[in-house]
Amino acid sequence: MRPSVRAVVVAALAFALAGASGQREQTAAAQTQTRPNVVVIMTDDQTVESLRVMTNVKRLLRDRGTTFASSFVTFALCCPSRATFLTGQYNHNNGVMGNAPPAGGYAKLNHANTLPVWLQDAGYYTAHVGKYLNGYGRRDPREIPPGYDEWHGSVDPSTYRYFGYTLNENGTLRTYERAYQTDLYARKAVGIINRRAPQAQPFFLWVAFLAPHSGGPREPGDPVGQATPVPAPRHRNDFAHVRLPRPPGFNERDVSDKPVGIRRRPRLTATRIRKIRENYQQRLESLLAVDEAVARIVAALRARGELGRTLIVFTSDNGFFHGEHRVPSGKLLLYEPSIRVPLILRGPGIPANRRRTQLVANIDLAPTIVDVAGATARRVMDGRSLLPLARNPALRPGRDLLIERTPGRGDFRAVRTPRYLFAQYANGERELYDLARDRWELQSRHRSPAYRAVRRDLAERLAHLRLCSGAECRTRP
Numbered sequence: 001m002r003p004s005v006r007a008v009v010v011a012a013l014a015f016a017l018a019g020a021s022g023q024r025e026q027t028a029a030a031q032t033q034t035r036p037n038v039v040v041i042m043t044d045d046q047t048v049e050s051l052r053v054m055t056n057v058k059r060l061l062r063d064r065g066t067t068f069a070s071s072f073v074t075f076a077l078c079c080p081s082r083a084t085f086l087t088g089q090y091n092h093n094n095g096v097m098g099n100a101p102p103a104g105g106y107a108k109l110n111h112a113n114t115l116p117v118w119l120q121d122a123g124y125y126t127a128h129v130g131k132y133l134n135g136y137g138r139r140d141p142r143e144i145p146p147g148y149d150e151w152h153g154s155v156d157p158s159t160y161r162y163f164g165y166t167l168n169e170n171g172t173l174r175t176y177e178r179a180y181q182t183d184l185y186a187r188k189a190v191g192i193i194n195r196r197a198p199q200a201q202p203f204f205l206w207v208a209f210l211a212p213h214s215g216g217p218r219e220p221g222d223p224v225g226q227a228t229p230v231p232a233p234r235h236r237n238d239f240a241h242v243r244l245p246r247p248p249g250f251n252e253r254d255v256s257d258k259p260v261g262i263r264r265r266p267r268l269t270a271t272r273i274r275k276i277r278e279n280y281q282q283r284l285e286s287l288l289a290v291d292e293a294v295a296r297i298v299a300a301l302r303a304r305g306e307l308g309r310t311l312i313v314f315t316s317d318n319g320f321f322h323g324e325h326r327v328p329s330g331k332l333l334l335y336e337p338s339i340r341v342p343l344i345l346r347g348p349g350i351p352a353n354r355r356r357t358q359l360v361a362n363i364d365l366a367p368t369i370v371d372v373a374g375a376t377a378r379r380v381m382d383g384r385s386l387l388p389l390a391r392n393p394a395l396r397p398g399r400d401l402l403i404e405r406t407p408g409r410g411d412f413r414a415v416r417t418p419r420y421l422f423a424q425y426a427n428g429e430r431e432l433y434d435l436a437r438d439r440w441e442l443q444s445r446h447r448s449p450a451y452r453a454v455r456r457d458l459a460e461r462l463a464h465l466r467l468c469s470g471a472e473c474r475t476r477p
Contacts, residue, residue, distance in 0.1 A: 033200050036348050037310040038119075038369050039189075039297065040206045042085075043290060044078065044131060044213035045283075045331065046316035048342050049245060053284050056295040057344070061314050065346030066354045066390045072361045072416060073318050075404045076331040076338040079104050079134040081317040081362055082208075086114040088366030088381030091404055093469055096133075103407055105135035113378050115366045116147030119204045122375035125149050125196055129188045130208035131159050142171050152188050154181075160215040162230035162286075180232050182211055182286070186293035190300040197304035202373070207297070209290050212283035212320075222282075223275035226329065231285035239284045244277040249324045249335075249440040257444040258325065259429040261410045265326040276323050283320075311347030311372050313365065325441070334403050334414045334423050334431070335441050347372075350390050358389045359418055361401050363473070382473040399474045402465040415462040422446075422458035432458065 051057060073081045075091045083096035086109070091097050098104030111117075116126040127150035137143070137155030144151045151170050158165040158175075162182075166175045176184055189207045196203045214227035222228050231238070251268045252258075268276070294314070301307040321327040324337045331338040343360065345368075346352075363383030370377050371385035388395055403414040406426070414423035414431075421441070423431040430446040432455055445451040464477040 033198070033202055033309065035124075035202045035374055036372055037197070037202045037301075037306055038124075038204045038313070038372060039193075039301070039310055040085075040204075040313045040315075040365075040369075041290075041294060041297065042082075042206065042208045042314075043287070043316045043342075044208070044210050045318060045320045046212055046287070046342060047319050047322075047337060048340055050212065050284055050287055051342050053239070054287055054291040054294070056291045056298075057314060060294060060298045061312060061344045061346045063353050065312070065344050065352060066350050066356055068343040068345070068356050068358070068360050068386070068389075070357050070359050070418075071315070071341055071343035072339045072359075072401055072403070073341055074339075074361050074363055074402055076318040076333070077405075078213075078317050079106070080404075082133050083109050084362045085317075085365050086116075087379055088115075088363055088370070088377065088383045089379060090363060090382050090402055090468070090473065092467060093380075093382060097404075097406060098408070099134040101135070106133040107135065107139065109133065111145040111147070114145075114147060115369060115377075116145075116204065116206075118147075118370060118375045118377055119373055120147050120149065122373055123201065124373060124375075125199075125201050125203040127151070127192045127196075127203065127205045128153055128208070129192070129206070130154055130185045131210055132208065137166075137168065141166070141173055142168055144168065144171060150192060152185075154210075159210065160213070161217065162210065162215050163217060180289065182209055182232065182289040182293060185209060186289075186296050189293070189297050193297065193300040193304060193306070197301070197306040204369070204373070207293075209293070211286040211290050214279070223278045226275035226279050228279045228282040229286040231282055232289040235285045235288040237285070238288065239281045242281055242284065244273070244280050244322065247324065247440055249442055251323055252325050252442065255326065257431075257447075259410070259425055259431065260427070262325055262327075268323055268326060268328060272328055273323065276328050279329060280322050309348055311345065311350070311369070313369075314342065314344040314346075315362070315365070316341040317362075332405060332410075334405070334412060334421065336439075339403060339416075345386065345390060349387060354390070354393070356389055356393055358393075358396055359399075359401060359416070360386060360389065360397070380470040382468065382470060384474055397474065399476060400461050400465060402462075402468070402473070413462060413466055415458055415465055417458070417461070420454065420458055422455065422462060424459070424462060430455075 079099040080091045087094040096104045096108045129152045141155045155166045318331045367383045368386045401416040411426035412423045421433045431444045432446040433441045
């Protein structure tokens with residue numbers, strides 16, 4: 001054999017042997033991984049109703065996992081909700097009470113003691129893609145919060161641009177002018193999965209999409225005075241003929257039972273309703289790219305042999321109004337469209353195609369992930385792991401939920417039970433809804449003599465929760 005030919009053959013054999021060795025190493029790594037990966041997929045301002053257009057989420061997550069149909073956020077605003085996800089605590093305990101200083105924002109949270117830090121300490125590879133906490137990057141756009149091995153965080157204020165946004169990528173700033181934001185986040189997430197799997201070291205990946213939150217750039221035909229998201233060009237006008245849902249609370253006629261902040265709102269005009277409908281349609285369209293991203297993430301996990309040992313959590317940071325109770329848009333209030341959010345879990349030990357009705361909240365997400373990962377939390381968490389509830393539909397948490405909004409105008413604290421919602425406002429106003437008889441929250445019963453005993457009991461429960469911590473938050477008085 002001529003030397004040149006021999007060299008080629010030897011090189012080819014060496015390459016083949018190396019490839020076989022690499023495959024064996026990957027298989028061994030996969031076999032020695034004893035703890036599941038964790039992938040959290042979070043949308044921004046998504047309602048439960050909008051899940052109906054997300055066929056991949058329904059097919060790949062809902063039908064293969066467990067849906068928590070009574071899932072809530074305890075403070076219906078982006079930054080406080082995400083701070084709760086990172087700590088497992090009510091906001092009166094983690095200190096983040098708003099989107100901006102001095103009450104809240106990125107700088108308000110102690111980032112050295114959060115979920116990714118605990119997971120990293122437990123041996124996980126940790127990565128983040130997308131939106132973080134409001135105000136991130138304004139102080140130092142190259143800052144990387146503690147606890148992350150890999151960081152692709154959107155820098156404010158560019159976070160709210162679907163085109164022309166800037167990411168801090170492991171300390172390097174890069175602006176993407178033409179890449180549609182949701183699609184880029186999906187590519188980043190898939191890239192992380194492909195690099196990290198299969199390995200003996202499990203990974204934690206938080207993918208935080210902006211959609212369906214409003215954001216720029218403004219497009220021709222967008223309604224004046226109504227902020228909208230930017231759907232991917234391929235999905236533009238896919239829902240142009242979809243009707244705006246009008247549940248019984250839509251443009252509520254009689255709000256005399258409501259607090260002053262609602263009583264002062266005029267009824268929605270036909271022009272305003274057309275704008276709400278356009279926003280609703282574009283929000284649905286923006287979610288189609290997220291739905292495609294979910295399919296790509298699941299496909300990457302399957303291709304790398306990791307799907308069966310990965311816990312996938314799909315949720316949103318809060319809900320959104322589309323005209324209910326005369327509220328044209330936004331969140332922050334205590335009504336169902338604002339505080340109820342999607343929550344689906346798929347993964348090892350999670351029953352497939354099941355629906356659970358237990359009362360759960362975003363305070364439970366960090367405890368669930370800590371439980372799955374075998375990590376140790378360095379905060380006293382207020383929530384509880386969802387794994388027992390997913391496995392046993394008869395198991396009830398035996399607790400109520402605190403809903404907060406403070407400080408600011410319209411401050412309140414409320415208690416949400418399986419049947420009732422009771423709120424006390426800073427100005428002395430009250431609300432009480434019997435959700436078993438009034439699921440749309442049309443008539444507050446806070447003045448009704450028939451509910452005097454209920455009101456007294458709920459006031460005691462609320463007093464118990466107002467400043468609760470840890471186990472106190474998981475019990476009733």
